[in-house]
Structure formats: C-alpha cells, structure tokens
Amino acid sequence: MNALASMALAMTALGIGDGAAVAAIGDGAALTAITTPAPQQDAAGLAAAVAAIATEPIEGGRAAGMTIAVVRAADTLLLERYGLADVELDVPTPNGAVYEIGSVTKQFTAAAILLLQEEGKLSLDDDLSRWMPDYPLGGRRIPLRRLLDHTSGIKGYTEMPVFGPFTVQELPRDSLVTVFSAEPFDFEPGDALIYNNSAFFLLGLIIEKASGTTYEAFVEERLFAAAGMTDSRYCHKDELVPRRAKGYQPSADGLRPADYLNHLWPFSAGSLCSTATDLVRWNQALHGDGKGGDLLSAASYRELITPGALNDGTRVRYAKGLGITDRDGKVRIAHGGGINGYLSELRYFPEDDLSIAVLINTSGPVGPGAIADQIEDLVLGPVAPVVVRRFTGSTTPYLGSFRGASRGRRMTVTVSLGDGGELLVRQAGGGDPEPLRWLGGTTFGRGLTRYAFTLEEGEARTLRIDQVAGLFVLERISG
Numbered sequence: 001m002n003a004l005a006s007m008a009l010a011m012t013a014l015g016i017g018d019g020a021a022v023a024a025i026g027d028g029a030a031l032t033a034i035t036t037p038a039p040q041q042d043a044a045g046l047a048a049a050v051a052a053i054a055t056e057p058i059e060g061g062r063a064a065g066m067t068i069a070v071v072r073a074a075d076t077l078l079l080e081r082y083g084l085a086d087v088e089l090d091v092p093t094p095n096g097a098v099y100e101i102g103s104v105t106k107q108f109t110a111a112a113i114l115l116l117q118e119e120g121k122l123s124l125d126d127d128l129s130r131w132m133p134d135y136p137l138g139g140r141r142i143p144l145r146r147l148l149d150h151t152s153g154i155k156g157y158t159e160m161p162v163f164g165p166f167t168v169q170e171l172p173r174d175s176l177v178t179v180f181s182a183e184p185f186d187f188e189p190g191d192a193l194i195y196n197n198s199a200f201f202l203l204g205l206i207i208e209k210a211s212g213t214t215y216e217a218f219v220e221e222r223l224f225a226a227a228g229m230t231d232s233r234y235c236h237k238d239e240l241v242p243r244r245a246k247g248y249q250p251s252a253d254g255l256r257p258a259d260y261l262n263h264l265w266p267f268s269a270g271s272l273c274s275t276a277t278d279l280v281r282w283n284q285a286l287h288g289d290g291k292g293g294d295l296l297s298a299a300s301y302r303e304l305i306t307p308g309a310l311n312d313g314t315r316v317r318y319a320k321g322l323g324i325t326d327r328d329g330k331v332r333i334a335h336g337g338g339i340n341g342y343l344s345e346l347r348y349f350p351e352d353d354l355s356i357a358v359l360i361n362t363s364g365p366v367g368p369g370a371i372a373d374q375i376e377d378l379v380l381g382p383v384a385p386v387v388v389r390r391f392t393g394s395t396t397p398y399l400g401s402f403r404g405a406s407r408g409r410r411m412t413v414t415v416s417l418g419d420g421g422e423l424l425v426r427q428a429g430g431g432d433p434e435p436l437r438w439l440g441g442t443t444f445g446r447g448l449t450r451y452a453f454t455l456e457e458g459e460a461r462t463l464r465i466d467q468v469a470g471l472f473v474l475e476r477i478s479g
Contacts, residue, residue, distance in 0.1 A: 046070070046078055046378060053374050057366040058083040064248045064255055065093040066360040066368075069276035070375060073289070073353045077379065079277065085245040085361065087255060096275050098244045099359040100235050101344040102337025104279070105272040106200055107304075108219055110148055110321035111286065112207050114300040115222060121210040124148070124303070131206045135181055142189045144206070147199035148320040149308055150469065155183035156196045159408025167261050173205065176265065186405045190311040193318060193471035194407050197269040200321075204268025215268050226295055227285035229278040235263045235271050244273070245361035247341015258341025258363060270339050276357040283348045283355040287333070290350030305333060314452075314464060316471050323468045325448055327376060328383050336369050345372045354379065391423075391438035398423055398442075398453055400479015402463040406472045413463065413474060425451060 050068060057063045065083030069076070081093035116122050124145040128135055131144075146152045157163050157180040166176060180198045187194070204215045211218050216234040224232045233241070237260070247258035263271045274282075285293045292301035307319045317324050325332045327349070334347040345358040345368035356375050358368035377383070401414045412428035423444060424433035436444035442453040442460070449467050453460040463474045 043077065047080065049378055050078055050080065050375060051082070053371055054080075054082040061254050062250065063360055063362040063366045065097070065245060065362075066358065066371075067093060067097050067099070067276040068359075068371070068375070069280050069355070069357040070379060071280045071284075071355045072379070085243070087246070087248060093245060093361075094243045096231055096243050096277065097359070097361075098231060098233075098241055098273050098275055099344060099361055100247065100270075100339050100342040101272050101274050101279070101346075101359070102266070102270045102339035102342060104274075104335050104337040104344050104346050105266070105268065105270045106321035107286070107335055108223055108272060108282075108321075109200055109203050109207070109215075109268040110304060111223060111295060112211075112215075112218055113144065113148065113203060114296055114304055114320075116207065116210045118297055118300055122206065128152075128202070131209055132177075132202065135177075135202075138185075140185070140189055144203070145308065145320075146189050147203050149193065149316060149318050150196045150199060151190050151193045151308070151310065151316070152196065152199050153185040153187045153189045153191065153194075154196060154198045154202075155180050155186060156194070156198050156408065157201065158197045163265075166265050167259075170262060170264065173264060173267070176201065177205070187473070188311075192310065192405065192473045193316050193469075194405060195469045197266075200269035201267050207268065219272070223282075223295065224278075227278075227282050229274065229281050232272065232274040232278045232282075235266075235273040237261070237263060241273070243275075245342075245359075247361050247363070249341055249363045250365055255362060261340040266339060270337060276359055279346050279357040279359075280355045283346065283357075287348050287350060287353075289353050310471065314471065317466060317468045318471075325468060327380070330380070334372075336367075338363060343368050345369050347372055347376075349380070352380065386437065389438045389440070391444075395421065395423055397455055397458055398460045400460070401477050402460075402474035403477045404472055404474035407470060411465075411472055411474065412477070413465065415460075415463070415479075 054066055054068060058065065063083060064087050065085055067081045068078060070078040081095060081097055083093055085091050085093045085097055117124060122144065125143045128142040129137060142152050157176060160180065160183065162179055207215050207218055220233065248255040249258045285295050287293055292298050296304065305319050305322060305324060307316045307324055309315050322333050322335055330349055330351045332347060332349055337344040341361060341363050343360045343363055347356040356372050358371050360366065360368055395417055398415050399417060401412060403410060403412045414426050416424045416433060418424045418435055423436045425436055426433040434446055436446050436451060439445045439450065442455055444451045449465065452464040454462040461476050465472045465474065
C-alpha cells in the first residue's frame, strides 16, 4: 500500500493510490520471492531474472499480464511484456500495451498546476476560495499546495460509502464536490497528511478554470505532446484504443473482468492511460538527468519534488504527486497507482538516471511495487543490511494505545514490549505485533515507516506514523 498491504485490493472501488504507501506509494502485496543474480549483469541475465519475477504470478493465475520497462539514461536495459492482454480471447500482451495508470496521474496534475503558476495564472499560495468560492471552508484557509500533498484535511471521496453509486453514473462533476464538501474535515489543514483523492479532483477543476480548457486537453497538449508520449491519453471506456489491455480483478474463482468505472470520477486523481515506454519518456522529460527536464523551470521542478511540512514543523515525505524516499542513501522519486482492473508503479532514481515502470492489468493481489523492489535489487544491487541500534533508554514511556484519523477511518495502534525488550507495534484489526528498530531520539521504524513519539512529562502523548503518503497523528488513549 511494504506497508501498503494491498493497494491492489483497496482500489476496487477506485482507491487510486493508498495512504499507507511506503517505498513508492505503490503496492506491497505479497509476491513470491525469486532468487536474483548479481546487479550490473548483462541484458540477457536481467531479462531472464525479470521474466522469472513477472511470469510466476501470471502462471499462478494471480495476474493476467504486465509490461515492464527499465531504462538508465539512454540505455534501455529491459522493455518486455508478459502474459495476456485479454484472458477470454487468449490475446498475448502486445508491444506498446495501454494500461490505466490510476494515481500515477497525480504527478501529471501537479506538473500542470506548476506550469500554470509559471504562466502567472495561479499560485500555490492561492486559497481554495479563490477558485472555489462556494466551497464550505468554515473559516479555514487552504492554499493549493496543501491540496497537492494531501494535507488539506478535506474528506476523501473514495473512502465514502456514498461514492459507490457515482462510479457508474453520468452526472455533472460538481455533484461529487457537493457530496464530499458537505463532510466534516478529517483534520485541520496542515495538521496531518492523509491521502486524498478529493484534493486532486479539485485541482483538476482548478486547472480547467485557470487554463480555460479541459483538463484532458491541457494534459494531452501541454504534457503528453511535450514529452513525446504518443500512446497516452485520458481514459474513456467508450473509446476504441489500439492495444488496450483489458482490466481484471481477483475473485474466489480466479480472475474476472474488472468492475465498470465511469472515468468522470477518477478525473485528475487517476484517469490517465499510458504505456511503459511513454512513462519512461515522461520521467526523462520531467526529471531530465536528475536535475530537472525540459517540462518545468528549475524552480518549478524543485517545488515539485520538495516535500513541505505540517503546521508543527514536522517534515513530510510526500511532495506534489510524488513520494520522496531513499534506497541506501539514493533518492527514490516514485508513485504507484491502482484503479479497477489495473495497478501501476513508476520510479526514478536521479543519481543513476534510472527509470522503472511496472504496469499490470489486474487489480491485485500481485503488487507492482513489490516487483519494482526486486528489479531495484537486480539493477542497483541488494540493499545493505539494516544496522540495528540498541535502544538504551526506558521503554515505559512509549507503551500504551494511541488513536487518530487515518484514511477513511479512525486508527488505533498499541505499543507493547517484546520478550527481547524491543518495542512492538500492532494496529487494531491487524496481524501480530511487529518489532520496531530505533532510529535515534524518540523515533523508531519498521521498513520505511517511521514512528515518532512526542514525550511530555515522561510519557509519550502523541505518536506520528509516517508512511510517506500518510502521516497520521495519533493521541494517547490508554497506557
């Protein structure tokens, strides 16, 4: 959602990304481990290793097909397709297969906003009320930048039960805004970070108002054309699209066709279609050689990839439509996506000018993020073993239960003590308690998730859980 236990399955009702995302705002669904050869191998070795990774879930009936691209600078290390684009007709995945990319759309929306800022048509510091004067803010101020990094506090529409009927209907777009704007805020703007499709939906409407054209036309003319993305488009279910891979979803009886979804509703949060080749072209045009490409000015590019902070000064790791993490000290810029019938992952490593794109025409249980992780190991080498630092302080202040808002619900987390004296964390309704490692001070971690405690009078009063596309602020409730 890796801590994204199943972005894939969360997407079946248009999750379009997941607030529990960690390594790449992608999906960490279970994937059978494949023994991989050493990095820097020849093309044949890489192709064979990736084929083993990709075909295992396809042959196991857990995915219909996929396309994977791995490109370093001008060198295409791998561009391959696997499995089927159409299971019923037994059609192999073609070269240039077109997939719905879900929340990978968000970086295109963010780039469009920054282009409009360059042209003086809007500012990231504009209050939402300038563009949506009727939005019920209740006296709050929400600059556009807080829509771009999920810190607005606005209720996410994909987590609302009432959204279900919208997925198949043809209604004015503002009817959805009317529904989610009537909901209470999850938190005050800037107090937390909860992955939010409503915010990116609003950004699409703002792009249309500021540009004087449709979101679809703006993206296709100003982004796709500029990046040379000749096979990318806004998704429409009623269009005939050459080489479009049909979407599937898992069921108790195996794969079945994905549920219908009207692309009025994913919109600027998740309605773009693309190919693996085009997504690599996008990375090259957007990031260049890791110093910014030709699409945005240097200042806009820095803005795009630089995370901000919460009101209390806590730095987040989600910038604007992109998660910013690291792998053995190397910056990783990435985002995943999920939508009915499809999962996607797009990563970029500036230091190596390396792009990895994984597209799957099945919405789980196999995650493209897990596949991308294994490809990283192949190309960059295995991640260095984590050096566990022994925590020498008292664990007593940290023990207890904490509760706060998370994506679509309230989250309760209990911190306990393991037999070896280590802190264990367990989310209510989750599995077994999991051990945390000390990162220094009052911050602990598991994988790429960080758990930061705030101590007051010898007791942890607040727990901040940073999962990159979610930074949840939980208050002590017991212990």
